[in-house]
Amino acid sequence: MSQTPQPEAPGSGSLEQQLRQRVERLTYLPASVSVAVRFIELGKNPDAGPAEYEKTISSDAALGTKILALANSSWYGVRNEVKRVLQAVNLLGLANIRALAISYCMAGLHNHMKIPKEDIKRYWQASLCKGVAAKIFANAIDPDVADEAFLAGLFQDIALPLIQSVADEPLLSILQDPECDVAAQLAREREAYGVDHSEVGRWLATKLELPDAYVDAVGFHHDAECLGKFVQPDALGHAMEAASVFPHVPDRWCPADVKRFDALFSEKGPEEFEDKDAFLQTVQKEFETLFGFFEGGATPSLQLADLINDACEEIADSTTRMVGQLSEMMSEAAKTGVILQDLASEHERLADESRLDALTGVQSRDSFFADAVKVLGTAGRRSIPLLLLYCDVDDFKVTNDTYGHHFGDFVLRELCSRLRSRVRKTDLLGRLGGDEFAILLQDIQADRARALVEPVVRSIREEPFAKGKVAVTKTISVGALWVPGSHATHDIDALLAAADTLMYQAKRSGPGQIRIKSWKGQGVADAAKGTTP
Numbered sequence: 001m002s003q004t005p006q007p008e009a010p011g012s013g014s015l016e017q018q019l020r021q022r023v024e025r026l027t028y029l030p031a032s033v034s035v036a037v038r039f040i041e042l043g044k045n046p047d048a049g050p051a052e053y054e055k056t057i058s059s060d061a062a063l064g065t066k067i068l069a070l071a072n073s074s075w076y077g078v079r080n081e082v083k084r085v086l087q088a089v090n091l092l093g094l095a096n097i098r099a100l101a102i103s104y105c106m107a108g109l110h111n112h113m114k115i116p117k118e119d120i121k122r123y124w125q126a127s128l129c130k131g132v133a134a135k136i137f138a139n140a141i142d143p144d145v146a147d148e149a150f151l152a153g154l155f156q157d158i159a160l161p162l163i164q165s166v167a168d169e170p171l172l173s174i175l176q177d178p179e180c181d182v183a184a185q186l187a188r189e190r191e192a193y194g195v196d197h198s199e200v201g202r203w204l205a206t207k208l209e210l211p212d213a214y215v216d217a218v219g220f221h222h223d224a225e226c227l228g229k230f231v232q233p234d235a236l237g238h239a240m241e242a243a244s245v246f247p248h249v250p251d252r253w254c255p256a257d258v259k260r261f262d263a264l265f266s267e268k269g270p271e272e273f274e275d276k277d278a279f280l281q282t283v284q285k286e287f288e289t290l291f292g293f294f295e296g297g298a299t300p301s302l303q304l305a306d307l308i309n310d311a312c313e314e315i316a317d318s319t320t321r322m323v324g325q326l327s328e329m330m331s332e333a334a335k336t337g338v339i340l341q342d343l344a345s346e347h348e349r350l351a352d353e354s355r356l357d358a359l360t361g362v363q364s365r366d367s368f369f370a371d372a373v374k375v376l377g378t379a380g381r382r383s384i385p386l387l388l389l390y391c392d393v394d395d396f397k398v399t400n401d402t403y404g405h406h407f408g409d410f411v412l413r414e415l416c417s418r419l420r421s422r423v424r425k426t427d428l429l430g431r432l433g434g435d436e437f438a439i440l441l442q443d444i445q446a447d448r449a450r451a452l453v454e455p456v457v458r459s460i461r462e463e464p465f466a467k468g469k470v471a472v473t474k475t476i477s478v479g480a481l482w483v484p485g486s487h488a489t490h491d492i493d494a495l496l497a498a499a500d501t502l503m504y505q506a507k508r509s510g511p512g513q514i515r516i517k518s519w520k521g522q523g524v525a526d527a528a529k530g531t532t533p
Contacts, residue, residue, distance in 0.1 A: 016194030018166045023203045024358045035060045036151060037211065039098045043147040053097055054086040066104055067097070099290055102151050103128060113161040115168075122249050123161045127154045129250060132287045134243035136279065140270030142235035149239040152217035155210070156240070157248055159200035163193065175249050181256035182222055182245070198222050202406065207358060212410065212467070219406055226406070230468035238268050357431040359409055360416040368430025372440050372492045375428065379442065380489040387444040389453065390479040390499035391419070393435035394511040403470055411465045411474060418463075422456045438496065446518065449482050453514055461512050475512030479503030483519045495519065 038056050042048040057064050064085050071088035072081055082088050089097055113120070134153030139146035163171050170192045174185050189196040202219030210218075217236065220226035221244040227237035245261040247253040265276040273279040355367040363371065379386055393399075393415065400408040412435065419429055419437065428440040444452065457478055464471040479502030481495060498519065506515035 015167055015192070019163065019193065019195065019200055020203065022162060022166055023200070023207050035063060036102045039101050040147045040151055042094075043098050044144065048094075050086055050089045050094070053089045053094060057085050057089070057097070057101065063101055063104060067092070067100070070100070098147060099150065102147075102154060103131070103290065113165045115161055115164050119164065120161065123157070126246070126248060126250050127157060128290060129283075129287060130154065130156050130243040130246050132290065133246055133283050134239040136283050136286060137242040137270065138235050138239035140272040141238065142233060145233060145236045145239070148213065149236055149243075152214050152221075152236065152240055153243040155201070155205060155214060155218050156221045156243060157197060157201070158218070159197040159204055160248060162204060163189075163197060163200060167193075175252060178252055178254060179256075181254040182260070185248070186222060203358075206409075216406070216468070226404075229470060230406075232468050241268070360413050360431055362416045362420065362437070363428065363430035365430060365432050368428055368432070368438060368440075369492060371428050372430075372438075375440060375442060376490050376492060376495075379483075379485070380487055383485040383487055384443050385445060385485040386483040387441040387449055387452065388481045388483065388495050388499045389439040389441070389456075390481075390496065390503040391437045391439065391476045392478075392503055392507065394475045394477055394507070396435040396474075399472060399474070403472070407467060407470060407472075410467050411472070414465055415460065415474070415476070418459055419456065422459065432496075438499070444482070446482050446484070449480055449516055450514070453478055453480050453516065457512060457514055477503055477507040477511065478514045479506055480514060480516040481519055482516065490519070 035056060039053075042052055042056065045052075057067055067085060067088045068082060071091050082091065092100070131150045131154035134156075135146050135150035138149035160171070160175075170188065174180055174188050174192075180188070186196040186198065198219055198221060201221075202215055205215040205218040213231065213236065216230045217227075217240045220230060221240045224241050227240055228234070231237035231240065241264060242261075245257050245264060247257070262276060265279065269276065269279065273282070355364060356362065357364045375386070378384065393411070396408065396411075399411060412431075416429070416431070416437070419439065423429055423439055423441065426442060428438075430438050432438050441452070457476060461473065461475045464473045466472075479499045481499040481502060483490060483495065498517075502515040502517055506513040509515075
């Protein structure tokens with residue numbers, strides 16, 4: 001694989017920070033990703049016909065162009081040029097359209113990472129293999145999740161090209177080591193980067209705004225225990241585990257991983273297949289079909305069964321042949337498999353994305369402060385009363401320690417979703433840091449303060465945070481500061497400090513409590529008695 005320029009200060013801590021920044025700066029490509037998810041939804045709807053597919057394809061001009069080009073290729077040999085997307089849909093078939101559209105989406109994401117094209121080809125081809133393997137495995141257990149498994153399989157290793165774009169060494173050395181199995185790879189990634197590609201993949205899937213099922217499938221694809229706990233239904237989790245043992249780049253399949261694949265298939269393999277060889281033959285056939293769509297009927301020279309057998313032989317005897325076959329396969333696949341993205345659109349969205357907290361989607365701390373200053377200025381000019389809420393999740397560290405940061409992140413995202421549903425579009429909701437959030441509501445009278453806050457706290461307490469097989473009840477402590485209407489211009493730092501103090505007073509009274517006070521110049525006074533919601 002090619003070498004890319006190295007960043008400065010390549011210490012593990014700095015590389016982890018660079019990876020986080022790279023994910024935060026990445027545009028989430030709403031067209032391609034949302035279109036891919038839409039095709040999954042269409043696949044679940046038995047009443048969805050060609051017209052619905054045409055509408056979805058037409059929402060992405062690049063995808064429509066690709067589909068028409070394929071329909072008019074020599075692969076189909078049509079006499080009259082296909083000019084309408086609906087004609088192409090009918091010609092290609094709905095199942096093929098779904099697979100092609102999702103694959104094009106992945107190719108576009110890979111191309112977005114700005115690494116050498118030959119490496120993009122390798123990553124894309126490996127992703128296609130994993131997606132097909134996941135789809136075949138899931139389809140034999142539960143056909144309803146086959147398309148979901150295909151998309152999740154494609155996304156499994158999306159973090160690898162992103163990691164390479166930040167610092168290609170030591171990642172390339174790890175991937176090129178024929179004796180480095182998955183467990184060793186993850187350990188070496190954590191040692192070098194402070195994080196492994198599964199975790200980075202989870203950040204990226206969250207940034208791309210994929211549904212939670214895909215975020216978990218990507219984040220836990222090398223963790224069978226978490227797959228069983230958080231990814232539902234079980235067929236999707238089993239499919240992700242099966243796809244995860246396929247090599248991260250197609251020319252490197254470690255013998256230890258092949259043995260793991262044998263054991264996994266013996267334990268969880270679908271009854272539809274007599275053995276793993278029958279499964280691989282089915283994957284090979286589906287893989288060749290997709291490859292043929294991209295390459296106008298060409299057949300890849302590389303066979304998956306042969307690759308496994310070669311991995312079990314002497315590495316030195318098989319490496320040269322595998323590399324040669326892979327190079328031919330990748331060069332052919334890249335002719336139509338990589339979508340060029342419009343980089344200008346990324347720059348246009350960066351300003352908007354910087355205003356949002358990457359994890360929860362609510363306003364970032366800086367964005368909240370900036371908008372709050374504007375609101376306070378307007379309130380001062382018009383003598384508008386305000387209500388400032390300082391919210392903190394009770395015992396959040398216990399949740400993280402017990403169920404892991406991935407579940408804690410889910411709680412924060414779900415919490416923000418519930419809070420957002422309780423406030424108006426004109427109100428501000430921001431993440432101040434960790435598990436602390438602020439809400440600034442405008443034009444609120446003192447006698448309405450408690451009636452507004454109590455339902456918010458109650459809705460958090462009464463509905464458990466459920467993910468997979470885990471369900472946890474959480475509460476929040478709230479410091480509510482009512483600011484009467486006046487022509488004074490208040491300082492947001494002073495108001496937040498006062499609300500923060502009220503929040504800690506509420507927390508000392510027990511979990512899920514509220515403390516409400518009125519702002520009086522430079523201090524606070526009772527606005528409503530009692531702290532219990």
